[in-house]
Amino acid sequence: MYEHLPNLCIERIIEDHEIIIDIQSTWDMEEDSRFYFRKYYAKYQFFKKPESYFPDLMVSCSNELLDATASQDPLKMFLSTSSCPEVHSFLYATEKGKKSWRKFYFVLRRSGLYFSTKGTSKDPRHLQFFTDFSQSEVYMVLAGKKLYGAPTDHGFCLKPNKTGGSKELKLLCADNEENKICWVTAIRLFKHGMQLYENYLRPQKSDSSSPCVSPTRSISENSLVAMDFSGHKSRVIENPTEAHFVALQEGLLRRRKSSGRTSAHGIPTSSQNCSIGISVHISQSWFHHKMSRDEAQKLILQHGLIDGVFLLRDSQSTPKTFVLSMCHGQKVKHIQIIPVEDDKEQFYSLDDGRTKFIDLIQLVEFYKLNKGTLPCKLKHCCTRITV
Numbered sequence: 001m002y003e004h005l006p007n008l009c010i011e012r013i014i015e016d017h018e019i020i021i022d023i024q025s026t027w028d029m030e031e032d033s034r035f036y037f038r039k040y041y042a043k044y045q046f047f048k049k050p051e052s053y054f055p056d057l058m059v060s061c062s063n064e065l066l067d068a069t070a071s072q073d074p075l076k077m078f079l080s081t082s083s084c085p086e087v088h089s090f091l092y093a094t095e096k097g098k099k100s101w102r103k104f105y106f107v108l109r110r111s112g113l114y115f116s117t118k119g120t121s122k123d124p125r126h127l128q129f130f131t132d133f134s135q136s137e138v139y140m141v142l143a144g145k146k147l148y149g150a151p152t153d154h155g156f157c158l159k160p161n162k163t164g165g166s167k168e169l170k171l172l173c174a175d176n177e178e179n180k181i182c183w184v185t186a187i188r189l190f191k192h193g194m195q196l197y198e199n200y201l202r203p204q205k206s207d208s209s210s211p212c213v214s215p216t217r218s219i220s221e222n223s224l225v226a227m228d229f230s231g232h233k234s235r236v237i238e239n240p241t242e243a244h245f246v247a248l249q250e251g252l253l254r255r256r257k258s259s260g261r262t263s264a265h266g267i268p269t270s271s272q273n274c275s276i277g278i279s280v281h282i283s284q285s286w287f288h289h290k291m292s293r294d295e296a297q298k299l300i301l302q303h304g305l306i307d308g309v310f311l312l313r314d315s316q317s318t319p320k321t322f323v324l325s326m327c328h329g330q331k332v333k334h335i336q337i338i339p340v341e342d343d344k345e346q347f348y349s350l351d352d353g354r355t356k357f358i359d360l361i362q363l364v365e366f367y368k369l370n371k372g373t374l375p376c377k378l379k380h381c382c383t384r385i386t387v
Contacts, residue, residue, distance in 0.1 A: 002038055007031050008166055009147050010139035010157060013043060015192060016199040026162055041380045042304025044200040046185050050075045052330060053185050055178070058089050078189040079197060084110065087186045088122070092151050092173035093130070101151050101173065106130070108186055113158075113170075131170045136160045138187045144173060154180040158187075177305065178330050281312070281360040286381035288313045296325040297332045299382050305330040308379025312337070312360060322360065324350060328375040335374070337363070350374075 003023055004011045014023065020035065027033040046053040054074040061077050061084060077085035087108040092101045093115070104115040107122055112132035116122065136158045144150030148166075150173045158170040174180040189196060281287045288296070291313040303309050310326035315336065322337040337360070339346050340353040347356035348363050351373045357363040367378045 002036055002040075003033070004036055005031070005033050005139075007033075008139075008159075008169065009143045010141055010159065010169075012137055012139040013040065015188075015196065016202070017192075017195055038302065039380070039383070040302070040304045041309055042306045044196070045304065045306050047075065047197065047200050053182055054087075055182065058087055058179065058182050059186075060086050060088070078186065079194055081193075085186075086122075087183060088120075089179055089183075090175070091179075091183070094148070094171045099149055101149065106172075108183065108190070110190055131158050133158060133187055133191050136170075138184050138191075140184070141171065141173075144171075152176075156180055156184050177301070181305065181330070284312075284361065284364075285383045286311050286364060287360070288382075290314055292316055293323075293325075293334060296323075296334070300325060300327050300332050303380065303382050305332075306380070307376045309382060310378045310380070311382040312364065322348070326374070326376075326378065333375070 001014045001020075002011050003014055014020070014035070050073070059074050059077070074085070077083045088106065090103050091106045092103050093106075094100070095102055105120045107114045107116065107127060113130045114127040115130050116126050117128055118126040121127075139157050139159055141148065141150065141155030141157055144155030145153060148155070148171055150171070152173050152175060154174040154177050156172055156174075158172075160168055172183070174183060282289065288299070288311055291299075291311075293316065296311060296313055299311065300309055305327050307328050308326070310324060313323050313325060315321040315323045318336070318338075320339065324335045324337055326333055326335070335350050337348055337350045338352075340349045340356060341347075342353075342356060347353075347358060348360060349356050350363070355366070355372060357366065364378060366372070367374055369377070371377050
């Protein structure tokens with residue numbers, strides 16, 4: 001669940017332990033504030049891969065005795081009350097009473113956020129208090145360049161837990177998305193501490209305590225049986241091996257018929273009824289028609305920069321081709337999918353024809369199970385979001 005404040009063009013993830021009515025009580029009734037649901041696969045990803053979220057150049061521990069162990073496990077620094085972790089890097093910030101942005105060296109500690117008045121010095125004499133987060137929340141800035149004149153698109157801010165306009169926001173802007181994610185994640189950990197870890201573990205505990213249910217078949221699926229209609233009389237296929245073989249054969253036959261009826265882009269052939277003209281991939285949740293590269297990148301960011309988040313779209317630069325946009329290593333990659341011809345039949349491929357597929361559904365299903373030439377398997381599809 002997200003809290004979305006369109007008048008300020010900011011939003012934030014609502015933590016699992018927060019009470020919705022308390023959040024709503026801070027809203028101005030005249031503003032169009034709202035809650036909405038959206039899949040965000042990276043909400044607790046930092047517990048699984050902390051090294052991707054806390055680079056060594058940005059995170060350190062001021063406790064010399066704990067510094068060696070903390071560098072190996074940055075999460076222990078943030079979750080342990082006895083350690084003193086710090087996050088430090090350059091950030092852009094708006095100067096008080098001005099609309100201009102200036103670059104400062106910021107230091108984040110448990111006591112709050114500071115900036116240095118002398119280069120990268122962290123000497124107490126040179127650190128000036130900027131804000132704390134005990135009575136405020138961290139938000140993502142959605143249109144920083146357009147609304148606030150930010151120098152980059154990687155903006156975030158701290159907003160007090162009360163009604164108020166943009167003048168009360170502490171606006172910040174990072175050079176890249178990785179740095180921004182590090183700052184936002186660290187602030188969440190400083191603010192909520194072990195509560196976040198308990199939120200992360202709660203679903204796993206409930207799953208382990210629930211009665212054992214087959215993970216692959218639902219109750220309705222268990223009432224279904226495999227049937228053979230090839231003979232004069234229908235029969236139930238009781239042998240699991242035979243049922244699996246028949247299912248594979250039927251799947252292959254259905255795909256051959258489908259590829260024979262339609263061309264590579266779903267255009268009816270001469271032998272096909274003209275009423276069938278819609279490509280099979282159009283109805284898939286992972287396909288986005290007429291989506292630009294920037295829109296695809298933004299949609300993947302909204303779902304979380306974790307390995308395997310993906311979508312397919314039309315190519316804007318090369319007609320009659322498609323693009324696979326996916327995330328790996330906290331970066332969005334765009335891979336061209338081109339039609340290839342083999343024995344007068346058209347197929348799809350993203351490795352210059354070495355691996356060919358009769359349609360985009362077959363391509364996606366293959367790369368969900370096999371890494372192939374991709375940097376990782378396809379795991380989570382992006383769906384278009386309506387706020």
